[in-house]
């Protein structure tokens with residue numbers, strides 16, 4: 001079984017998770033490529049496809065790539081600013097899953113929180129006092145919680161997730 005990890009990452013959060021995932025894949029039949037940098041090999045059996053969420057979505061260019069992977073096993077992973085909201089995670093995962101070709105097979109998904117650039121917080125602060133303070137304060141609180149992510153616990157969860165995925169793939 002040959003494994004390919006590919007990921008898109010603007011600020012390095014998904015890259016951290018991608019590297020943890022890559023390390024957790026056993027054996028030597030594996031490769032990791034940053035989507036923006038190289039042509040992606042299409043000869044692997046299993047693809048771990050990773051992305052950071054921007055404006056509510058996975059980058060379109062990565063979704064296009066995903067839709068062109070045929071007869072592969074696909075594992076999705078990603079990071080996003082909002083944390084501790086499993087239903088939000090499931091929603092993002094489902095949107096990405098919908099792009100998997102019918103002849104490929106979704107194996108599983110993993111999401112965790114990722115820190116955001118400080119200008120995002122500055123914008124929230126500017127919005128205070130304009131009539132929706134409880135919501136804005138919640139967003140600032142979430143921003144502050146995200147500051148340390150992905151943390152060691154997220155990376156350990158990513159490792160455990162890979163072990164689960166490998167077991168699932170081996171059972172096929």
Ligand SMILES: Cc1cc2nc3c(=O)[nH]c(=O)nc-3n(C[C@H](O)[C@H](O)[C@H](O)COP(=O)(O)O)c2cc1C
Pocket residue numbers: 008009010011012013014015051052053054055056057079080081082113114115116117120
């Ligand atoms: C311009 C911008 C838009 C973002 N939009 C969202 C969003 O809609 N939902 C969300 O949960 N997080 C959002 N985030 C947070 C990113 O998903 C988060 O920081 C992620 O970990 C980035 O991953 P990367 O560093 O691998 O690109 C946004 C961040 C930026 C900078």
